[in-house]
Amino acid sequence: MRILSRLKFPFSVWYLVVLAVIAVLAPWVTPYPQDAQNAMHFEQKLLPPSLAHPFGTDALGRDVFTLVLFGARLSLITAISVVGLALVIGVPLGLIAGFKGGWLESIIMRICDVFLAFPPLLLPIVLTAALGPNLRHAIIAVAVSWFPWYTRILRSRVLQVRHQAFVQAARIAGNTDSQIMVSHILPNSIQPVMVQATLDMGYAILAVAGLSFIGFGAQPPAIEWGLMITQARSTFLDYWWTAFFPGMALFVTVLAFNLTGDWLRNLLDGTAVPGSKQKGLAE
Amino acid sequence: MIPVIEINNISKIFVQKFRDGFKKKIKRHVALRDVNFQVFPGEVVGIVGESGSGKTTLGKIVVHLLAPSTGSVYVKGTEITRLTQRQFRPLRRTIQMVFQNPYASLNPRMNIREHLVEAVRLSGIRDKAAVDRKIHLLLEQVQLSPTILRQYPNQISGGEGRRIGLARVLALNPEIIVLDEPVASLDLSIKGELIALLLKLQEKRQLTYLWISHDIQVIHRVADVIVVMFSGEVVEIIPVGERSTDVYQHPYTEILFQTAQKLQSGQAEVTFDSEMYQRLFTAAIADENEKQCVYYPYCTRYFRAGKPQICQMARPELKQVGPRHFVRCHFPWKEKVKVPDYA
Numbered sequence: 001m002r003i004l005s006r007l008k009f010p011f012s013v014w015y016l017v018v019l020a021v022i023a024v025l026a027p028w029v030t031p032y033p034q035d036a037q038n039a040m041h042f043e044q045k046l047l048p049p050s051l052a053h054p055f056g057t058d059a060l061g062r063d064v065f066t067l068v069l070f071g072a073r074l075s076l077i078t079a080i081s082v083v084g085l086a087l088v089i090g091v092p093l094g095l096i097a098g099f100k101g102g103w104l105e106s107i108i109m110r111i112c113d114v115f116l117a118f119p120p121l122l123l124p125i126v127l128t129a130a131l132g133p134n135l136r137h138a139i140i141a142v143a144v145s146w147f148p149w150y151t152r153i154l155r156s157r158v159l160q161v162r163h164q165a166f167v168q169a170a171r172i173a174g175n176t177d178s179q180i181m182v183s184h185i186l187p188n189s190i191q192p193v194m195v196q197a198t199l200d201m202g203y204a205i206l207a208v209a210g211l212s213f214i215g216f217g218a219q220p221p222a223i224e225w226g227l228m229i230t231q232a233r234s235t236f237l238d239y240w241w242t243a244f245f246p247g248m249a250l251f252v253t254v255l256a257f258n259l260t261g262d263w264l265r266n267l268l269d270g271t272a273v274p275g276s277k278q279k280g281l282a283e
Numbered sequence: 284m285i286p287v288i289e290i291n292n293i294s295k296i297f298v299q300k301f302r303d304g305f306k307k308k309i310k311r312h313v314a315l316r317d318v319n320f321q322v323f324p325g326e327v328v329g330i331v332g333e334s335g336s337g338k339t340t341l342g343k344i345v346v347h348l349l350a351p352s353t354g355s356v357y358v359k360g361t362e363i364t365r366l367t368q369r370q371f372r373p374l375r376r377t378i379q380m381v382f383q384n385p386y387a388s389l390n391p392r393m394n395i396r397e398h399l400v401e402a403v404r405l406s407g408i409r410d411k412a413a414v415d416r417k418i419h420l421l422l423e424q425v426q427l428s429p430t431i432l433r434q435y436p437n438q439i440s441g442g443e444g445r446r447i448g449l450a451r452v453l454a455l456n457p458e459i460i461v462l463d464e465p466v467a468s469l470d471l472s473i474k475g476e477l478i479a480l481l482l483k484l485q486e487k488r489q490l491t492y493l494w495i496s497h498d499i500q501v502i503h504r505v506a507d508v509i510v511v512m513f514s515g516e517v518v519e520i521i522p523v524g525e526r527s528t529d530v531y532q533h534p535y536t537e538i539l540f541q542t543a544q545k546l547q548s549g550q551a552e553v554t555f556d557s558e559m560y561q562r563l564f565t566a567a568i569a570d571e572n573e574k575q576c577v578y579y580p581y582c583t584r585y586f587r588a589g590k591p592q593i594c595q596m597a598r599p600e601l602k603q604v605g606p607r608h609f610v611r612c613h614f615p616w617k618e619k620v621k622v623p624d625y626a
Binding site: 164165166168169170171172173174175177183184187188 | 343346348368372375376379380382383384387388389390391392393401402405448451452455
């Protein structure tokens with residue numbers, strides 16, 4: 001953690017940290033937490049933004065500000081689980097494909113090609129339609145259609161690293177293949193995958209929100225930004241705030257993930273070696 | 284005595300497949316051709332040659348990192364070239380290699396302590412306190428202070444890197460160590476210290492060294508037998524005895540020794556021989572079926588002898604000319620030439 005204390009975090013990282021805190025503390029920091037529990041107040045439906053309701057209220061009279069903050073929970077869980085699941089599948093496959101080579105590599109990479117041959121959102125739609133539309137299946141579907149990217153990125157790095165002298169030195173010392181892969185190859189090849197994974201967190205939120213929007217993802221009464229936009233479909237032409245604020249939350253969060261990914265990439269460009277004395281001093 | 288390493292007729296051809304437009308092409312590069320020699324227990328065998336002469340390839344074959352294209356290698360009586368990684372494991376700890384570049388051979392994401400812990404664990408010591416004790420013992424043996432343990436590979440100096448490379452190899456209690464350029468590109472004082480350290484360890488632990496270097500002066504100082512390589516071939520094997528009575532016969536060995544002597548005495552001069560330059564470019568790249576002496580395009584002897592056809596037409600055999608003394612040349616110096624006497 002020595003390296004962390006010396007870094008200045010950009011705004012996007014702070015935004016994500018604050019968002020995560022709010023997501024955890026949503027029942028305590030939102031003005032109308034009962035609105036997230038299916039409370040309905042038809043007497044105050046579709047009120048424009050005001051001091052009492054900063055983002056207005058929706059067709060059921062619920063406070064949009066409260067819902068947006070609660071929506072952060074599902075969105076962050078979605079982002080982490082989609083990317084996490086894709087990493088769990090993709091990283092071992094990429095590591096093995098790059099390190100072992102031969103027929104094993106051919107099989108793994110051809111499987112990846114099959115998954116990559118589908119248009120980006122088509123495969124998740126087909127999968128959720130087949131598994132049954134709910135959020136968990138949407139997460140699995142998106143993760144399954146994404147893991148080949150991590151496999152490919154990691155494999156290409158492993159191909160570069162595996163011939164380096166320290167790998168040969170580790171082999172000569174008597175390490176087994178799996179020891180070499182885990183303690184020598186992986187720590188030196190995972191960085192581009194981590195950058196990509198951070199960038200993908202934003203896209204994961206978008207993809208799952210997209211699936212929710214067309215009815216294949218989160219189902220009511222769950223509160224999810226994509227679903228909120230769907231629910232606002234009939235009202236947002238006259239009452240813009242019902243769709244605008246969940247959309248903005250989505251937009252800003254995706255942007256924050258992208259900026260964080262960019263920052264991480266610049267950071268890992270050569271300066272990520274532990275003990276580097278100077279920034280920008282590439283190895 | 285039974286040789287601890289026996290290298291029989293080793294050749295290594297690197298095959299590179301590539302595409303030229305739509306045509307598939309294959310490029311063959313002969314790294315080693317018909318290499319033969321033996322190493323006896325407790326010996327220091329020096330391998331000398333210029334860059335690209337196949338020294339490191341030979342070292343990697345001996346430690347089972349590369350498989351030769353043809354030929355066989357016996358390590359303590361076991362043929363290793365056809366063994367799988369798993370089958371080779373019993374011999375792993377016996378024969379170790381210290382790599383040329385200390386920075387490249389250390390994992391940039393592990394500190395020195397982690398490197399040594401890994402090596403000590405692999406030697407079979409599991410107990411935490413015993414591992415610690417062993418690490419400190421190793422550091423003492425390679426004359427490093429324990430403060431280095433927390434450093435990362437990019438924070439240490441070249442000399443320290445060599446010592447760490449040596450320490451992690453010693454952790455495994457090997458009998459044979461292949462040293463790839465152990466003292467190249469170091470300050471003179473550190474170089475001297477490191478040579479002394481290596482020889483001390485060799486004596487103390489009864490080690491056998493395969494010492495790869497391009498510096499014939501260092502090799503002549505430390506080795507019992509010198510193997511001179513040129514363009515993937517062994518051109519001469521010289522037994523080293525009393526320094527004043529050592530002899531060589533191959534013209535390439537002569538160039539090596541004379542250059543070392545000239546550098547030593549400050550007589551080195553810039554010579555530009557345009558004819559030689561021409562020959563370098565017209566010389567064919569070695570091919571495994573090449574029927575010529577690999578050295579003739581550079582050979583002073585060839586010119587003084589009036590460009591004899593045989594040098595271009597026939598490949599000389601490695602002939603024995605004395606006890607453990609072999610030469611691959613059609614016209615070895617008739618009278619054995621004494622190794623120059625440098626300080």
